[in-house]
Amino acid sequence: MSPTVFRRCSALTTSGVFLFLTLPFLGACQDPSGVGLDVLGEEGTDPAVSVVAADMVTTEEENEFTGGFARSITPTQTRVLVGAAIDPMLGDVSAFAYADIIAPETVPDGYFERPIIAATLRLVRNYVYGDSTVSVPLQLYQMDASWLPIGAPSDTTFDAGALLLETTVLAEDSVVALGLPASWISQYDEILQSDTVASAIDGFQIRLPDGVVPGAVMGFDTALSTLEVRTAQDTVDYPLFEVFSHIDRDDAAPPPTDRIVLRSGAGEALALTFPFVDFDNLPLANATLRLTVDPALLNEPGFARPIPASLSLFGRTESGDRLAILDASLNEASNSYSFTSATLTALVQEALIGDAIVDRFELSVTSSTASVDALPLIIGPEPLAGETDSRPRFALTVIPRPS
Numbered sequence: 136m137s138p139t140v141f142r143r144c145s146a147l148t149t150s151g152v153f154l155f156l157t158l159p160f161l162g163a164c165q166d167p168s169g170v171g172l173d174v175l176g177e178e179g180t181d182p183a184v185s186v187v188a189a190d191m192v193t194t195e196e197e198n199e200f201t202g203g204f205a206r207s208i209t210p211t212q213t214r215v216l217v218g219a220a221i222d223p224m225l226g227d228v229s230a231f232a233y234a235d236i237i238a239p240e241t242v243p244d245g246y247f248e249r250p251i252i253a254a255t256l257r258l259v260r261n262y263v264y265g266d267s268t269v270s271v272p273l274q275l276y277q278m279d280a281s282w283l284p285i286g287a288p289s290d291t292t293f294d295a296g297a298l299l300l301e302t303t304v305l306a307e308d309s310v311v312a313l314g315l316p317a318s319w320i321s322q323y324d325e326i327l328q329s330d331t332v333a334s335a336i337d338g339f340q341i342r343l344p345d346g347v348v349p350g351a352v353m354g355f356d357t358a359l360s361t362l363e364v365r366t367a368q369d370t371v372d373y374p375l376f377e378v379f380s381h382i383d384r385d386d387a388a389p390p391p392t393d394r395i396v397l398r399s400g401a402g403e404a405l406a407l408t409f410p411f412v413d414f415d416n417l418p419l420a421n422a423t424l425r426l427t428v429d430p431a432l433l434n435e436p437g438f439a440r441p442i443p444a445s446l447s448l449f450g451r452t453e454s455g456d457r458l459a460i461l462d463a464s465l466n467e468a469s470n471s472y473s474f475t476s477a478t479l480t481a482l483v484q485e486a487l488i489g490d491a492i493v494d495r496f497e498l499s500v501t502s503s504t505a506s507v508d509a510l511p512l513i514i515g516p517e518p519l520a521g522e523t524d525s526r527p528r529f530a531l532t533v534i535p536r537p538s
Contacts, residue, residue, distance in 0.1 A: 183535065190409060191406070192526075196404075197403065197499065199400065200286065204285075206375065206376055212505060213505075215354070215505060216354050216382065216506070217231055217343070219343055219349060219351075220351055225387045228385070230381060232341045232355070232379065234338050234376075236336060238332040239371055250366060251365070255363045256360075257311070258360045259356045260310065263439055264354075267307040267439060268437070270306075272344055272349065273313070274300070275301075276340040277295070277298075278338045278339060279295075287379060306350075306353055354505070361375065384400050390432065397500065397510040397512065408496075411486040415489065421480055421530075422475070425530060433509055442511070443508040444508075445463065450482060452494060514526055
């Protein structure tokens with residue numbers, strides 16, 4: 136069977152997809168029985184549910200974006216990465232970070248009149264890939280020119296200025312404190328106590344010394360990390376604003392034939408197609424996409440390989456447009472992700488009636504949290520009769536017909 140299982144709907148442009156989906160199919164996308172929404176048990180046991188396994192799952196290249204705004208109503212990047220690790224299984228990895236600051240919303244009375252005596256970049260760790268027990272040497276550089284992380288692929292490099300600090304930290308440290316030298320404080324003290332912080336200070340680059348591979352990549356929470364500035368009487372936090380992580384990954388060893396691994400930070404996405412032509416004209420109450428992962432594939436004593444906390448699902452049209460559908464979080468109890476929504480159900484319903492809007496589905500690690508996570512997805516074997524299917528699959532809940 137051909138892996139291209141969707142047929143393009145010529146009467147509908149992609150710009151009208153979501154308006155279309157939210158109107159004619161909204162009523163049909165509700166599940167009146169409550170079956171098929173959240174649980175795995177109905178697969179193979181409820182006669183109203185049909186299970187459709189993917190007939191193609193493969194990785195493909197995509198631009199990965201690891202920069203954005205750390206502070207906004209909806210932050211577009213919540214983590215930066217620094218470090219390096221040798222990983223024979225998933226490919227060696229290295230990362231370094233950039234961050235600038237903005238002025239605090241409020242300061243204590245009299246703060247602007249008191250001299251600054253110390254400034255410390257405080258990075259709150261919330262992630263480790265590799266060996267959390269190792270020491271990590273860090274260098275802090277000053278950025279001397281503006282740089283734009285928005286829309287920059289993860290392999291982008293921005294030119295840094297002078298070296299400000301060298302230190303060594305532990306990968307398991309909850310907070311990394313990088314004290315800025317007196318020369319930097321003297322250069323920027325008046326600016327820090329003015330309203331020109333965002334435009335006059337271009338931020339920092341945090342990286343390893345050249346050639347050093349400590350064995351761990353550390354991740355820092357951009358919402359909690361700040362530049363802490365002190366006077367004799369005050370402590371004022373300057374939030375991080377624009378942030379970016381540069382990531383390099385080498386090729387990975389091939390996984391077992393019944394597994395596929397999606398690596399964050401490698402510029403990869405998963406492409407999936409499904410044989411919906413075998414289920415033409417089913418009237419759907421709900422369509423739920425499920426993925427089951429195999430954490431044991433990545434297990435290695437003393438070496439952490441995190442699994443993504445969240446995945447993003449997209450639809451790719453015949454013309455190449457990519458439509459965002461929804462995100463799903465990892466269910467650690469079942470080692471699975473479940474995607475279900477009225478929009479997703481409507482897309483599958485269109486495929487079942489022969490008017491498909493997308494050619495295939497695509498999965499990416501959610502881009503708002505930079506990581507070098509790995510997704511060890513089960514893609515086989517085909518289950519025996521009576522066994523649960525662990526391959527990527529849709530559970531299609533049919534609308535009950537009038538009796």
